[in-house]
Amino acid sequence: xxxxxxxxxxxxxxxxxxxxxxxxxxxxxxxxxxxxxxxxxxxxxxxxxxxxxxxxxxxxxxxxxxxxxxxxxxxxxxxxxxxxxxxxxxxxxxxxxxxxxxxxxxxxxxxxxxxxxxxxxxxxxxxxxxxxxxxxxxxxxxxxxxxxxxxxxxxxxxxxxxxxxxxxxxxxxxxxxxxxxx
Amino acid sequence: xxxxxxxxxxxxxxxxxxxxxxxxxxxxxxxxxxxxxxxxxxxxxxxxxxxxxxxxxxxxxxxxxxxxxxxxxxxxxxxxxxxxxxxxxxxxxxxxxxxxxxxxxxxxxxxxxxxxxxxxxxxxxxxxxxxxxxxxxxxxxxxxxxxxxxxxxxxxxxxxxxxxxxxxxxxxxxxxxxxxxxxxxxxxxxxxxxxxxxxxxxxxxxxxxxxxxxxxxxxxxxxxxxxxxxxxxxxxxxxxxxxxxxxxxxxxxxxxxxxxxxxxxxxxxxxxxxxxxxxxxxxxxxxxxxxxxxxxxxxxxxxxxxxx
Amino acid sequence: xxxxxxxxxxxxxxxxxxxxxxxxxxxxxxxxxxxxxxxxxxxxxxxxxxxxxxxxxxxxxxxxxxxxxxxxxxxxxxxxxxxxxxxxxxxxxxxxxxxxxxxxxxxxxxxxxxxxxxxxxxxxxxxxxxxxxxxxxxxxxxxxxxxxxxxxxxxxxxxxxxxxxxxxxxxxxxxxxxxxxxxxxxxxxxxxxxxxxxxxxxxxxxxxxxxxxxxxxxxxxxxxxxxxxxxxxxxxxxxxxxxxxxxxxxxxxxxxxxxxxxxxxxxxxxxxxxxxxxxxxxxxxxxxxxxxxxxxxxxxxxxxxxxxxxxxxxxxxxxxxxxxxxxxxxxxxxxx
Numbered sequence: 001x002x003x004x005x006x007x008x009x010x011x012x013x014x015x016x017x018x019x020x021x022x023x024x025x026x027x028x029x030x031x032x033x034x035x036x037x038x039x040x041x042x043x044x045x046x047x048x049x050x051x052x053x054x055x056x057x058x059x060x061x062x063x064x065x066x067x068x069x070x071x072x073x074x075x076x077x078x079x080x081x082x083x084x085x086x087x088x089x090x091x092x093x094x095x096x097x098x099x100x101x102x103x104x105x106x107x108x109x110x111x112x113x114x115x116x117x118x119x120x121x122x123x124x125x126x127x128x129x130x131x132x133x134x135x136x137x138x139x140x141x142x143x144x145x146x147x148x149x150x151x152x153x154x155x156x157x158x159x160x161x162x163x164x165x166x167x168x169x170x171x172x173x174x175x176x177x178x179x180x181x182x
Numbered sequence: 183x184x185x186x187x188x189x190x191x192x193x194x195x196x197x198x199x200x201x202x203x204x205x206x207x208x209x210x211x212x213x214x215x216x217x218x219x220x221x222x223x224x225x226x227x228x229x230x231x232x233x234x235x236x237x238x239x240x241x242x243x244x245x246x247x248x249x250x251x252x253x254x255x256x257x258x259x260x261x262x263x264x265x266x267x268x269x270x271x272x273x274x275x276x277x278x279x280x281x282x283x284x285x286x287x288x289x290x291x292x293x294x295x296x297x298x299x300x301x302x303x304x305x306x307x308x309x310x311x312x313x314x315x316x317x318x319x320x321x322x323x324x325x326x327x328x329x330x331x332x333x334x335x336x337x338x339x340x341x342x343x344x345x346x347x348x349x350x351x352x353x354x355x356x357x358x359x360x361x362x363x364x365x366x367x368x369x370x371x372x373x374x375x376x377x378x379x380x381x382x383x384x385x386x387x388x389x390x391x392x393x394x395x396x397x398x399x400x401x402x403x404x405x406x407x408x409x410x411x412x413x414x415x416x417x418x419x420x421x422x423x424x425x426x427x428x429x430x431x432x433x434x435x436x437x438x439x440x441x442x443x444x445x446x447x448x449x450x451x452x453x454x455x456x457x458x459x460x461x462x463x464x465x466x467x468x469x470x471x472x473x474x475x476x477x478x479x480x481x482x483x484x485x486x487x488x489x490x
Numbered sequence: 491x492x493x494x495x496x497x498x499x500x501x502x503x504x505x506x507x508x509x510x511x512x513x514x515x516x517x518x519x520x521x522x523x524x525x526x527x528x529x530x531x532x533x534x535x536x537x538x539x540x541x542x543x544x545x546x547x548x549x550x551x552x553x554x555x556x557x558x559x560x561x562x563x564x565x566x567x568x569x570x571x572x573x574x575x576x577x578x579x580x581x582x583x584x585x586x587x588x589x590x591x592x593x594x595x596x597x598x599x600x601x602x603x604x605x606x607x608x609x610x611x612x613x614x615x616x617x618x619x620x621x622x623x624x625x626x627x628x629x630x631x632x633x634x635x636x637x638x639x640x641x642x643x644x645x646x647x648x649x650x651x652x653x654x655x656x657x658x659x660x661x662x663x664x665x666x667x668x669x670x671x672x673x674x675x676x677x678x679x680x681x682x683x684x685x686x687x688x689x690x691x692x693x694x695x696x697x698x699x700x701x702x703x704x705x706x707x708x709x710x711x712x713x714x715x716x717x718x719x720x721x722x723x724x725x726x727x728x729x730x731x732x733x734x735x736x737x738x739x740x741x742x743x744x745x746x747x748x749x750x751x752x753x754x755x756x757x758x759x760x761x762x763x764x765x766x767x768x769x770x771x772x773x774x775x776x777x778x779x780x781x782x783x784x785x786x787x788x789x790x791x792x793x794x795x796x797x798x799x800x801x802x803x804x805x806x807x808x809x810x811x812x813x814x815x816x817x818x819x820x821x822x823x824x825x826x
Contacts, residue, residue, distance in 0.1 A: 119777070122724060123723055123811055129698050286622060307686065308567060313598075337567075356674075359674065373825075389737070391735050395735075
């Protein structure tokens with residue numbers, strides 16, 4: 001009955017590299033490089049999970065600021081089913097939004113992936129919510145109905161690049177798991 | 183299509199707070215002698231531990247009220263849990279010679295097949311529930327305080343062929359919640375079993391304020407009420423037109439005879455609503471008025487005539 | 491000599507079809523859920539099932555020998571009864587394993603129209619005494635009562651001998667302080683009713699404010715419910731878990747209850763001995779991650795008890811409100 005256990009932790013050198021991804025790689029990466037990846041993610045989810053928009057209802061037209069507090073940029077998600085967008089901004093740009101969700105990158109990732117509970121993260125103050133709380137609850141619930149792993153789905157959608165991406169995600173997960181249990 | 187017009191009257195709900203027994207008795211003596219109310223509900227609805235305090239005075243109070251031409255209805259306990267609660271509920275419901283108002287499901291079992299009333303602490307929100315309870319013996323239903331006017335109107339419309347009169351609370355703090363835990367005892371670092379009747383210190387309840395010093399709620403033992411006093415005086419004519427025939431006042435330390443006179447004047451039609459409203463406002467109860475539930479708005483809010 | 495028990499049903503929450511599948515896969519014997527409207531007490535944005543989703547979920551659960559219970563457990567105000575009647579009609583047509591009802595009118599409609607539809611009495615009906623439970627059993631043929639979270643284990647054992655139906659009791663999750671189905675606090679502050687609209691502290695009226703010093707202030711409508719210092723564990727802004735002052739307590743105190751969750755894992759054998767045959771986990775509004783962790787932990791604990799072993803209890807504290815847990819009313823009367 002239990003699902004297959006996850007990949008073994010990667011070699012420590014890879015892990016060290018991944019631990020530095022947020023600060024080192026992404027900080028240096030111009031938004032222009034990140035943006036096409038984000039655009040692909042938004043389009044993929046919109047195409048494959050139309051029911052997500054039904055769950056969002058009126059909130060699909062709102063702008064959600066996703067703020068990974070340990071990264072140098074923020075994301076704005078507009079889940080509108082006709083033209084879903086996921087865009088990156090430098091934090092100082094303070095993009096307009098209806099609701100904001102802030103937390104460490106790994107925490108946000110695991111919550112989106114259904115492996116961490118959003119309420120529990122809020123209780124421990126690892127997650128901060130501001131603005132239109134109802135929109136945030138609707139988004140959380142809509143994402144939580146995503147079958148299986150949202151990240152796996154997005155990763156496999158990258159085609160030839162899927163393998164290295166999957167490796168990176170699984171390494172990130174192991175890293176996060178070991179952090180959590182430390 | 184004519185709305186069935188039952189004779190309208192003002193009623194007095196049970197004292198919800200822990201008043202000194204002699205004060206409790208004298209309050210009802212004065213009501214008997216002076217207050218223009220048709221029905222008086224007697225009994226301890228909040229806490230079974232308090233019930234023995236007033237029991238010695240039931241007989242003389244009921245006699246005095248009846249001698250003054252008022253109907254007496256005994257109200258049953260609202261939260262029935264312990265052996266003591268259950269015994270009290272059964273005693274009240276099986277008492278001979280009096281009507282009983284049911285405030286919880288256990289009373290419905292005891293009263294099945296006998297004429298009785300349904301209290302505002304029971305969840306009666308729709309016509310199907312009223313019809314079922316009428317079949318069980320209910321003759322009068324006091325609706326939950328949170329019912330908006332739209333639902334009150336629809337319920338009256340749909341139940342007018344049943345032999346059930348509809349009652350609505352129009353004055354006094356609004357009961358918002360019941361619990362198994364006693365919050366009066368908790369405020370004093372005690373438990374329900376070790377309370378030493380500390381609720382007697384607050385004859386209109388213990389007021390809670392938020393962290394930014396805004397008055398919010400009122401604690402009365404296991405019951406939580408609004409801070410504001412419900413005031414549906416201006417809404418009486420509209421309620422009457424819907425088919426509500428009984429208008430309930432919930433007792434406080436404020437002069438309830440005067441409150442009853444004001445409401446009775448409006449219900450009977452002899453007193454203008456605006457004059458009555460200014461008389462009531464001049465009495466200056468210890469907290470502001472509210473009427474939000476009626477308008478489908480937050481229950482703490484006050485909606486002026488423009489909200490109608 | 492190990493005790494012998496009747497195998498209890500583990501009843502688990504599902505806010506979405508994905509959560510339902512997660513619960514079934516994690517070992518739920520039954521899953522409870524609701525429609526996307528005010529006919530159930532978890533009417534939250536983005537949550538719950540369409541009739542088509544319920545139908546598909548029934549297929550998934552039944553193929554794995556799990557039951558699906560539908561909560562139609564709020565109170566229809568006059569003028570809106572049709573919405574609840576439709577919910578009952580759909581439940582009967584899709585053949586849910588049981589429907590959980592709270593309103594007398596809804597129970598009456600269901601019992602008279604669909605006598606074959608199994609009815610459970612919701613905790614929202616607030617039936618806390620044998621007499622109240624017997625009333626509902628006689629009137630509507632109720633087969634199981636979900637007990638309010640206010641009885642001690644000893645009281646449950648006594649009650650068991652006095653009622654003609656099965657007992658379902660909460661064992662884990664959010665613990666409301668007010669008698670269920672008898673609380674208008676949310677409506678008082680927001681204009682939306684727990685009983686009529688199926689909401690408690692609706693998100694649209696919830697506001698969080700983080701200040702520069704790391705304090706988190708929570709509000710419901712205009713009312714400040716709590717303020718947590720930086721690093722202090724937080725709770726939902728529900729009125730019954732807020733901090734207030736009064737004449738007897740000029741320092742802020744939790745007038746009703748602290749942010750805390752119910753966890754009865756240590757009392758499982760006692761509950762099973764007391765005659766509880768269905769063990770309920772709260773949390774339809776929680777995530778799949780919560781459902782998976784809690785259901786798996788209790789599946790293992792119940793199986794341990796059935797095998798005559800002491801239940802090995804996983805640490806679920808990480809999922810609890812305020813990171814604190816309690817046995818609530820179940821251990822002793824001093825809780826009251």
